[in-house]
Amino acid sequence: MATGRTHRPATRSRGIPEATVARLPLYLRALTALSERSVPTVSSEELAAAAGVNSAKLRKDFSYLGSYGTRGVGYDVEYLVYQISRELGLTQDWPVVIVGIGNLGAALANYGGFASRGFRVAALIDADPAMAGKPVAGIPVQHTDDLEKIIEDNGVSIGVIATPAGAAQQVCDRLVAAGVTSILNFAPTVLAVPDGVDVRKVDLSIELQILAFHEQRKAGEEAGPDGAAPTAATRKESTDQGPEGDVPAVMPA
Amino acid sequence: MATGRTHRPATRSRGIPEATVARLPLYLRALTALSERSVPTVSSEELAAAAGVNSAKLRKDFSYLGSYGTRGVGYDVEYLVYQISRELGLTQDWPVVIVGIGNLGAALANYGGFASRGFRVAALIDADPAMAGKPVAGIPVQHTDDLEKIIEDNGVSIGVIATPAGAAQQVCDRLVAAGVTSILNFAPTVLAVPDGVDVRKVDLSIELQILAFHEQRKAGEEAGPDGAAPTAATRKESTDQGPEGDVPAVMPA
């Protein structure tokens, strides 16, 4: 996974643990694959293997949704697909806007995994006037000026931010003011949002840094124990933090 | 966040909790921003606010690294930047290969956040012969046939998979066989890897599904309680699982 939730106060919604919710899409994917193969039923053991989780965990997860299995047999694939889809809210259509149509934003617009799960890209928005009208993934890019109108006209409640870090908070504020209550943030910034607004963050460089940590540990300990700690004045030289700024990540204090 | 770790057995490396490791890049980013502003010291309260976490949590996190603060004053920014960078392994250069240069792969290749953190894109690899030699982000794409040689020649230990789901496991196997021990997976598939190999998964559609769940709950309960549960034969119609297949996500059982 990437970097997970942002300060959700563990608000176990209707008794379904957050950790369980995060796994439901995983189960759904495995079940969908089974459905395509016309597999009628599946045991918790098999499904758990396909989803890469413990079978006891899977059974407990499902128990939060209800008793949908049959002892001695397993789970009805089609039925479970429906139940999980409904629980996740995928039986309805979710219009989504993507703000910031750079490399990443364009890739997201082209990403098939959205539309296939009931998420409809209602609009692409960018601050660059030169982009306006230019079609990306078959959808014409609109200018940031019209953001509020776009949100309102399309009844958008989910926004995706793929802008540079410097613009993210401002875009976020406008999205929230216009009525968006769920945000998927790809910009490397901590977003401040009012209560009632959900933010999930995907940070590519953070994922790599976590991998690097474990990688170092695996490679580790034999070469260079790096004994003498440098003084406070010593600056590391390898990690020159380049452009691509997270400049506005810190408040003026 | 995206979808986090995959089946790491909570192997608290050298006493540093996994949850703490996941936050270190966050602190590092906030600290780097402070460093650029030439702020000399910062209190746990200020830094916690900038990173969007609890100050007690931040102090406990830092306590795992050592006693780097000064009571009554706070933390030396430069010193802390160095210590965290070293702990994360960012003081060394990490050559990375990206496999699968489609929309997403190309966006990743162009992403500035990698190079700025000590991650160097050593090679771009794609299975399409038509892509071979074509430069993306200034780097010529190479064919999958040369994957093993590329890994070996460049001493790559971190691989990024941005292929379609159907190709992911196969690419993963080849990467691992060639010596890669850390994988960042963007393909919507559960990857099977031998012990000792770390996999982190970033799944865009899963993030949206989690948001949709909470969104449904927020919008919730007033409209359509949807009482009568459909029979097992009833198939939901809205979420027609389209193309963009996660076909090979499930084993033949």
Added chain:
DNA sequence: CCATCTTTGTGCACGCGTTCACAAAGACAT
């Protein structure tokens, strides 16, 4: 040198999530 004030570092308790292990439930054969 002493008092005061700020801020760290951490002991402790609590809650969530995971896992084990097993009883209950149903299918299926006889």
Added chain:
DNA sequence: ATGTCTTTGTGAACGCGTGCACAAAGATGG
């Protein structure tokens, strides 16, 4: 109808992560 066999659903124990609250440590001023 009864017994056997498979698999679910869950009670209970455990471990990790979080947050409170405070004592220890050092800076700073008199």
